[in-house]
Amino acid sequence: MRPRIPTQLPPPFNQLPRYPILYHEPSPIHPLPTLSQISTRIPHADSSPRICIFAKREDQSSPLACAGNKYRKLEYLVPDIFSPTPTYHYHESHPTNQTLQGPATILVTEGALQSNHTVQVTALARKLGLKALVLLNRDTGSGYKTSSSPDHFAQLGNVQINKLLGAEIRMYNADDPEATDAQPVLEELRKSGQRPYWIPGGASLHHLGGLGYARAAFEIAEQESECRLGGSGLFDFIFVACGSGSTVAGLISGFKLVDSLRMGSGDNWPRGPRNIIGILNSPTRPRAYHEERVLRFARTAGQLIGLFNSEREITMDDVHLDDRFVGEGYGVIDDETRKALSMMAETEGILLDPVYTAKVAAGMMHWAQSEEMIKYAEKNRLGEVNVLFIHTGGQAALSAYFDRVV
């Protein structure tokens, strides 16, 4: 049985409208005993801390198809989708472009061919009784180009599921104008009498996109006590994928607020910062590009949830992104990623996805055995370091990688 613990958000956070897409119960957190053992048994000094790894199963957070981190973000977008006067517009400079006469009739979004985000938008649309149109870019990353069978890559996995869910799919190449500007598509829909609502890739450029994971921070903070953690009593390190950025950004802002409230208050409240590490998965853009975005998204979410001084309260010191595990390209499985995928399957019986979470697992295992973590434990006098791996979903893409996973 999952514990029924209410997520108590403070005002004004608890007044922000949210439409439930996830299960009422928090997504589970459970230990990864074998992985913890592997990480602890290392040829370092005798004083090596015990590494206790847990997983938060965002891939089991919702009854809708292919549960993953985008549903949590979308919960905060639905009220805007249903509003006759939505606050989010395709271009800030053309706010009238999304003026809808009445609530949206179709959700439009974009992604790479094997995008998990588009599947979650489509499933949500269907659940809400709306249509979905997804724009898929064959040239985002190198998954398509490097596949031994690009035709299969463009039909299996999330593409098949998008079709099953009844999305209208349009595929583009990087040099097609639609790959960078969805405006003509939105115009076309309007002319045909539909009312499109545009959701940017990963929902991260949407000003409400960071709220879901700000709420997740409160959920995790509540679950920390149920996990009966040793050491600091907190998850000292939290590893999560960073793609479009609002997942890690939401967590950063949410934990800022958690800490500022000293939830649970009193002397029992454990001390010490949680280190939130975003593992990047694409070498396309430099780390600084992602850091700037994550900081911006974290501040935007911070403002909304009640960190009214978020410009001051959230700084670059809060943003930790690791670009050492990006591999050869977005959506390309290198040896390290493949190893992590197999290791998690063969030791814990858990499926990761080839694009995001396998790279996070590779990064986390590297960190768990690093000098840095040992030094952290020594500095904070911890015999035990608690590590949380956030499983953000995405396993449905596996079949598109049939030629490269096993």
Ligand SMILES: *Cc1c(COP(=O)(O)O)cnc(C)c1O
């Ligand atoms: C989209 C996605 C991510 C990245 O989340 P962002 O908020 O875009 O950084 C991580 N894991 C999976 C499985 C995803 O689908």
